[in-house]
Amino acid sequence: MSNAHTLIIVGASGHALNVHFLAERLDVPIKGFLDDNPETWGNEILGSVVLGSIDSWIEHSECQFIVAVGSPRVRRRIVEQMERLGSPNYATLIDPAAVASGRKVTIGAGSVICAGAMLTTQISLGKHGVINRNATVGHDAQMGDYVTIAPLAAVSGHVTLADLVEVGTGACIRQGVTMAPGSMLGMGGVLTQNTDDNAVMVGNPARLLRHLPSI
Ligand SMILES: CC(C)(COP(=O)(O)OP(=O)(O)OC[C@H]1O[C@@H](n2cnc3c(N)ncnc32)[C@H](O)[C@@H]1OP(=O)(O)O)[C@@H](O)C(=O)NCCC(=O)NCCS
Incomplete structure (x- = not known):
């Protein structure tokens, strides 16, 4: 199956849950979450798995991403972190x-x-x-x-x-x-x-x- 329009949610708490809710309402297929807290890796949240660290986005680069953290400053830091490895394709929901x-x-x-x-x-x-x-x-x-x-x-x-x-x-x-x-x-x-x-x-x-x- 192509992952061309499959979504990965970056972050796994708070606002990430809102984004998961929204993606489900839009019938967007969700591949999972990414989070830098190793304790979350492999956990299932709302039926979707925490796949690994934020830097591992590069292994899923065919997907689309939403950086789903409420704080503007933290959101920018994560975007900058991701873009040090490449150019993610961001969704707009x-x-x-x-x-x-x-x-x-x-x-x-x-x-x-x-x-x-x-x-x-x-x-x-x-x-x-x-x-x-x-x-x-x-x-x-x-x-x-x-x-x-x-x-x-x-x-x-x-x-x-x-x-x-x-x-x-x-x-x-x-x-x-x-x-x-x-x-x-x-x-x-x-x-x-x-x-x-x-x-x-x-x-x-x-x-x-x-x-x-x-x-
Ligand atoms: C403004 C805000 C950032 C301040 O947080 P903080 O720096 O941790 O401040 P504190 O909680 O230590 O409060 C400091 C003082 O400001 C007052 N204060 C805090 N937030 C206030 C607010 N929104 N309106 C009026 N007074 C506020 C506190 O009562 C306290 O007063 P005091 O010194 O007389 O006791 C925070 O309270 C806030 O409103 N955050 C936004 C929350 C929000 O909307 N979240 C969205 C979730 S989807």
């Missing part, structure tokens, strides 16, 4: 119960759009993005690479989310606001102003909690 195919919506390779997500129009999402369940993204929003938007977040029109931005569960972003590279909005936060690079913002209105390490 859009749940059938998401609306993400409007006019001028572009979604980068390796991205995942979960059930109930709604992206309206003139929106771009870079590579390896995650728009989680029931999140909404308004018109003219521009999102870079490795962006994660958690469930129920509301990203208004003309918002810009730079590379490696994370938006927590149920957070809201005022129209036109820019989140700088590596910045984060905590769960439930209400962001009314632009952020600094790597800033962690929390509360309503969101205020600076601390800075993450520079990206």
Whole structure:
């Protein structure tokens, strides 16, 4: 049997389970998971096996891959690790119960759009993005690479989310606001102003909690 469109999920916890759920909903054949924790190797998760280390992707290079880790920074590290060995073919998964195919919506390779997500129009999402369940993204929003938007977040029109931005569960972003590279909005936060690079913002209105390490 050809493995041409068989999926391998990189990561074996948390978000990887969501991606497994989504792949099953799309009837995408799943070959298994890859994870760097040797204790997981050979384990069966949701009926799929942890095949081995992340670097072993090269033995399955005919497959497609999703790097299924919620943290933008960890996701980028894993992508860079994989690409030191070659050029993986990344899948892009859009749940059938998401609306993400409007006019001028572009979604980068390796991205995942979960059930109930709604992206309206003139929106771009870079590579390896995650728009989680029931999140909404308004018109003219521009999102870079490795962006994660958690469930129920509301990203208004003309918002810009730079590379490696994370938006927590149920957070809201005022129209036109820019989140700088590596910045984060905590769960439930209400962001009314632009952020600094790597800033962690929390509360309503969101205020600076601390800075993450520079990206
Ligand atoms: C913002 C966040 C990253 C902070 O984590 P942290 O750096 O470990 O911070 P702590 O938990 O040590 O909390 C530090 C302080 O910030 C407060 N705080 C933490 N998260 C907060 C939030 N989302 N909103 C308001 N205040 C928050 C804490 O109450 C604490 O206040 P105190 O010092 O007065 O006691 C984290 O709480 C968060 O919201 N993560 C996003 C979770 C999420 O959406 N996951 C998606 C899963 S799909």
